[in-house]
Each structure stands twice: as structure tokens, then as C-alpha cells.
């Protein structure tokens with residue numbers, strides 16, 4: 651079980667210095683086990699701080715974070731933080747920058763070995779992870795640095811998956827990829843969430859991705875969690891959030907225009923596929 655609970659969490663950088671920044675204010679939220687949560691919000695709103703707390707990279711200034719049966723607070727020891735970190739796989743921005751081994755297989759098996767697995771066990775886990783991310787076996791002995799950008803990113807993601815995390819935190823995982831790479835990467839995470847029951851937490855500036863893949867969206871602004879709800883709740887009525895905290899997903903814009911022209915949507919379409927399906931149905935029946 652890896653349900654996550656933030657209870658009254660505050661975080662300040664550089665406490666007690668003239669440079670103190672209060673980056674998170676009284677965050678209270680529950681993220682269910684095996685859910686897919688998107689965290690959205692403008693630059694500087696506190697998204698990275700929130701996920702670093704979750705990964706035990708920093709401790710809350712006040713309040714607690716519960717991950718399964720473990721709790722993080724301002725007084726947690728390094729070994730307590732370590733227990734939480736062993737449940738979490740963190741895909742940093744541009745994760746391929748952290749590749750360093752001579753071969754793809756060695757790079758992916760480094761993590762499990764570092765966490766105490768034997769070489770043989772680590773290789774089995776690495777091969778499984780290669781399969782999960784769709785990397786062909788024939789690439790195992792290649793240097794990761796000879797691969798394409800998209801493949802390098804898959805190697806880095808496989809390195810995280812080889813450690814069998816219960817929770818996967820993704821920090822802008824499609825940044826710098828071409829549109830096809832972006833689509834494939836997002837589909838990969840969606841599949842991991844559905845088939846492998848991984849709890850996914852995605853930090854993104856792409857509202858389309860939040861709308862299409864997440865079942866819970868957290869909207870951050872200025873260190874506050876200003877809204878939490880299903881993509882439907884957040885995007886079907888985005889007034890008040892737009893401009894301040896969010897950009898409107900393209901699908902929402904199109905759906906709002908079509909509503910003015912007499913179309914009605916139920917459920918509210920969060921993907922272009924759903925939008926076209928509902929429009930086609932209404933055109934066919936002449937009900938718009």
C-alpha cells in the first residue's frame with residue numbers, strides 16, 4: 651500500500667537567514683494508492699518542493715507526510731527517509747543526463763545493485779525494465795551514448811523502474827522530446843499505471859497531459875494548493891483558475907467554443923478523441 655497523505659505541511663528554504671523563502675503553506679492532500687496524479691501550476695508555485703518532500707530529499711519545516719506506514723516530519727532520521735525513498739522512483743527532468751555506464755544493461759542494473767541486489771538479480775530486473783519501456787534486447791550491450799534522445803530517456807526510465815518502485819514521480823518527463831517522443835513517453839507511463847499498478851505523480855506544464863492521463867489534478871499557486879479534483883472538475887469549469895494558475899487545454903477551448911454553437915457534452919471531453927466522438931454523434935442525430 652502506498653497511499654500518500656500531506657498533513658499541514660509547510661516548507662521554508664534557508665530558515666532563519668535573510669533569504670528565507672516560505673515555499674509551501676499548509677498543504678493537506680491525500681493521494682490514493684495506484685492513482686495517477688498531475689501537479690500543475692506556474693513556475694515557482696511549489697511543485698518541485700512538494701515532490702522533493704515526498705521523495706525524502708528534504709524534510710517538512712512543520713507538518714507530516716505519510717507514505718504507506720512511514721511518516722516524514724522535521725525530525726525524521728536519514729534512515730527513516732531512506733525507507734520512504736526505497737518505495738519511490740524519481741524520474742528527474744532530462745534523466746538521460748545522468749546516464750554514465752558503458753552499456754545500457756550496466757546502466758539499468760546499477761540501481762538495483764546499489765540497493766543490495768546481486769549482479770545476476772540486478773540483470774534480471776534490468777532486462778524486465780527494458781521490456782517495460784520497450785527497449786529491444788539487442789540494445790543491452792550498446793553504449794547508451796550512441797542511442798537516440800528518446801531511447802536514452804527510456805534507458806534512464808528503465809533504470810528507475812528496475813528498482814521496482816511503488817510510486818513513480820515524474821518531473822516534466824517529456825521536456826525536450828519531439829511530439830512523437832512526448833506521446834510515446836506519456837503512453838508508456840499510462841500503461842505502467844494501468845498494467846503494473848504503479849502510483850504515478852506527474853509534474854507538468856502540459857495541461858493536455860494532465861487532462862488526458864491523470865485521475866486527480868492538484869493546482870498549485872504561490873505555495874498553496876488552490877484546487878484538487880478530477881480532471882473533469884478542474885477543466886470543465888476552469889474560470890477563476892485560468893490566467894492565474896493554468897492555461898486552458900486545447901480540448902477545453904474547442905469544447906467551450908462548440909458549446910456556444912449548441913453542442914452539449916456529457917461526459918465533458920478531456921481528450922480530442924472523446925470530443926470528436928461526441929460531436930460526430932450529435933451531428934449524426936442532428937441534436938446540436
Ligand SMILES: Nc1ncnc2c1ncn2[C@@H]1O[C@H](COP(=O)(O)OP(=O)(O)OP(=O)(O)O)[C@@H](O)[C@H]1O
Pocket residue numbers: 663664671672673691692693694695696697698699700
Ligand atoms: N534552493 C532554494 N533556495 C531558496 N528558494 C528556493 C529554492 N528552491 C526553490 N526556491 C523557491 O521556492 C519557491 C517554490 O519553488 P519550486 O521550485 O518548488 O517551484 P516550481 O513550481 O517547481 O517551479 P518550476 O515550474 O519553475 O520548476 C519559489 O519561490 C522558489 O524561488
